Amino acid sequence: MNPNVARRDRLSRFVDLARVYRGWSRQELASNLGRDLSKVVPDSGNPKLDLVVALADALDWNVGDVAQCVWEAPPLVLVPGEDFAALDAQAIESHRAGDWRGLIAGGRRLLASANTPAERARALNRLSGGHDGLGRYSKSLECLRDALSLTPLTPQLELMLRVNLVGAHYALWHVIEARATARELVDRFEMRPPNGRVERVAQAFSLMYRGHCARRAITTCTEDAHRNANEACADLERAGTLFSALAREFGDDSYGGVANTCRGALLEVHCTLGLLDPLDAVSTITEALGGVEDPLLAPPGDWLESYGWWCIFGCNVAVRHLDDPHFHRAMAIFTNKAIEIADRLGNWSLRERAFSLEQMRRERLEKSTGFEAEWILDEEDVRTIAGTMGRFPSFRETGWRILADARIVEKV
Numbered sequence: 001m002n003p004n005v006a007r008r009d010r011l012s013r014f015v016d017l018a019r020v021y022r023g024w025s026r027q028e029l030a031s032n033l034g035r036d037l038s039k040v041v042p043d044s045g046n047p048k049l050d051l052v053v054a055l056a057d058a059l060d061w062n063v064g065d066v067a068q069c070v071w072e073a074p075p076l077v078l079v080p081g082e083d084f085a086a087l088d089a090q091a092i093e094s095h096r097a098g099d100w101r102g103l104i105a106g107g108r109r110l111l112a113s114a115n116t117p118a119e120r121a122r123a124l125n126r127l128s129g130g131h132d133g134l135g136r137y138s139k140s141l142e143c144l145r146d147a148l149s150l151t152p153l154t155p156q157l158e159l160m161l162r163v164n165l166v167g168a169h170y171a172l173w174h175v176i177e178a179r180a181t182a183r184e185l186v187d188r189f190e191m192r193p194p195n196g197r198v199e200r201v202a203q204a205f206s207l208m209y210r211g212h213c214a215r216r217a218i219t220t221c222t223e224d225a226h227r228n229a230n231e232a233c234a235d236l237e238r239a240g241t242l243f244s245a246l247a248r249e250f251g252d253d254s255y256g257g258v259a260n261t262c263r264g265a266l267l268e269v270h271c272t273l274g275l276l277d278p279l280d281a282v283s284t285i286t287e288a289l290g291g292v293e294d295p296l297l298a299p300p301g302d303w304l305e306s307y308g309w310w311c312i313f314g315c316n317v318a319v320r321h322l323d324d325p326h327f328h329r330a331m332a333i334f335t336n337k338a339i340e341i342a343d344r345l346g347n348w349s350l351r352e353r354a355f356s357l358e359q360m361r362r363e364r365l366e367k368s369t370g371f372e373a374e375w376i377l378d379e380e381d382v383r384t385i386a387g388t389m390g391r392f393p394s395f396r397e398t399g400w401r402i403l404a405d406a407r408i409v410e411k412v
């Protein structure tokens with residue numbers, strides 16, 4: 001079927017559904033949708049935004065959900081001879097190569113070939129990984145929720161999905177949800193110690209995420225800062241030890257990079273607990289960044305990402321504990337390096353933190369001195385900020401402020 005014709009049919013179904021849902025006559029429907037009775041559905045099948053918004057309001061739906069359903073992609077047609085196992089192997093290769101769009105395409109083909117709930121859940125997990133790699137954390141979260149709603153699942157697959165769910169919530173700053181799910185997983189392993197590599201990795205990640213959630217809660221729940229810092233300290237120390245052991249035992253240095261992220265987070269936590277002087281923490285982080293002076297020359301992966309997060313932890317130390325001029329000097333160094341590393345890795349979570357913290361630094365400078373530090377952005381910077389706004393709803397207000405205040409330099 002012609003895509004425009006198919007889209008028009010789907011739009012017509014939504015219009016009919018809205019009429020029945022509201023109990024409207026056809027004239028009332030047209031009036032409420034702001035359309036002429038004879039032209040409610042455009043011949044092209046391409047609705048204008050106001051029609052999509054009006055339909056969403058009439059149906060009590062989310063605007064994005066209506067748009068997605070109207071514009072949904074046609075079903076995939078499998079190539080003869082392909083089976084689930086072969087497609088899954090290809091998806092795994094795409095993941096290892098960092099080919100996130102290829103992983104999404106592979107995940108969609110896996111969904112088309114899935115014959116059991118477990119196969120469908122595995123396909124959704126691959127899709128989630130592709131969206132996560134592109135920083136589309138909301139889509140990643142949606143895939144994981146859909147996967148976990150399927151039954152029956154093997155215990156190992158269900159465990160992997162839950163750990164990934166914690167990561168998606170954490171990336172989106174859903175601290176309460178991430179912390180609760182991580183706590184459930186940690187408690188599971190307290191009752192029954194992990195058995196095998198997959199469970200040991202799941203335990204380490206669960207502790208790490210629970211520790212990071214407690215660390216983030218130091219800022220959001222200031223009255224419980226000391227308690228949260230103690231919890232973060234215990235979990236991050238244990239997670240770092242577990243990841244280091246996994247790296248040694250399995251010869252996988254990516255675990256070592258995650259352990260290094262835990263060590264960096266502990267610098268921030270120790271400052272909150274009064275165990276480390278903030279200026280000493282800043283000095284330690286600055287010295288460590290000497291190893292990634294030029295991120296373009298460093299191999300991408302968990303070790304490079306870990307130093308991007310060390311920059312963010314350093315900024316948090318500066319925000320909580322340092323006065324001018326130490327504050328501005330540390331923040332300028334760390335946000336700049338974090339953005340460099342984020343660009344090398346294509347890491348949207350790092351970008352969100354770096355842009356938010358740099359905007360905070362500039363606002364604090366203007367408030368304390370009256371001096372407005374001009375933020376000069378080129379077209380690539382604007383694209384990056386726009387992409388960050390799309391991926392993090394909580395960043396949108398900050399993003400608009402940055403774009404409103406910045407001087408944008410266009411290419412000649």
